[in-house]
Amino acid sequence: MAEIRIRNTGERISGFENVKAFLDKQNVLHERWDMSKLPEHLREKFVLTDEEKAEVLASFDEEIKDLAARRGYQIWDLISLSDQTPNIEELLKKFEQVHTHTEDEIRAITAGKGIFIIKSDEIGYFDVELEAGDVISVPENTNHFFTLMDNRQIVAVRLFIEKDGWIAYNVDDPEYVKA
Numbered sequence: 230m231a232e233i234r235i236r237n238t239g240e241r242i243s244g245f246e247n248v249k250a251f252l253d254k255q256n257v258l259h260e261r262w263d264m265s266k267l268p269e270h271l272r273e274k275f276v277l278t279d280e281e282k283a284e285v286l287a288s289f290d291e292e293i294k295d296l297a298a299r300r301g302y303q304i305w306d307l308i309s310l311s312d313q314t315p316n317i318e319e320l321l322k323k324f325e326q327v328h329t330h331t332e333d334e335i336r337a338i339t340a341g342k343g344i345f346i347i348k349s350d351e352i353g354y355f356d357v358e359l360e361a362g363d364v365i366s367v368p369e370n371t372n373h374f375f376t377l378m379d380n381r382q383i384v385a386v387r388l389f390i391e392k393d394g395w396i397a398y399n400v401d402d403p404e405y406v407k408a
């Protein structure tokens with residue numbers, strides 16, 4: 230289940246309903262997918278062949294098409310990050326820089342863990358700690374960044390309206406608060 234940590238105060242919010250209510254106020258979509266739909270051999274697997282990636286996407290076809298119909302996404306794929314990912318340090322350096330996109334950034338975690346750190350005009354930066362089953366959408370033009378957790382591995386479905394909408398625009402934010 231997702232958990233929130235507000236960086237300026239250290240306050241933590243847990244429990245699906247509490248987290249959802251908090252994220253609703255921040256205009257951040259949060260839903261859960263049923264991970265029992267994922268075949269056992271793909272659970273907690275972080276190095277995936279193209280066939281296995283297609284199998285993960287097929288397992289959640291209904292959920293993906295539902296999100297696409299509700300929110301206008303046109304294309305989707307699967308990203309997996311772990312110490313086995315050849316360019317992992319380079320990718321993390323990019324994800325860990327505060328940035329924005331011109332479309333919302335939606336991710337459904339199917340294995341592992343990760344943290345999206347998002348800026349709110351009212352309360353500053355807050356962490357959303359995510360695990361398998363958590364779906365999140367960071368609103369467009371909103372400062373955020375992403376990092377892995379201690380286990381350093383994650384698999385996530387990404388949906389896009391247009392591929393170009395996901396270009397990252399780095400922001401040099403004086404209000405950025407370190408973990």
Ligand SMILES: CSCCC(=O)/C(O)=C/O
Nearest residue numbers: 308324336343374375385
């Ligand atoms: C969990 S997906 C990896 C992070 C990512 O795709 C992104 O765009 C961060 O801003």
Ligand SMILES: [Fe+2]
Nearest residue numbers: 328330334397
């Ligand atoms: Fe991003």
Ligand code: NI
Nearest residue numbers: 271274340384
């Ligand atoms: Ni998986």
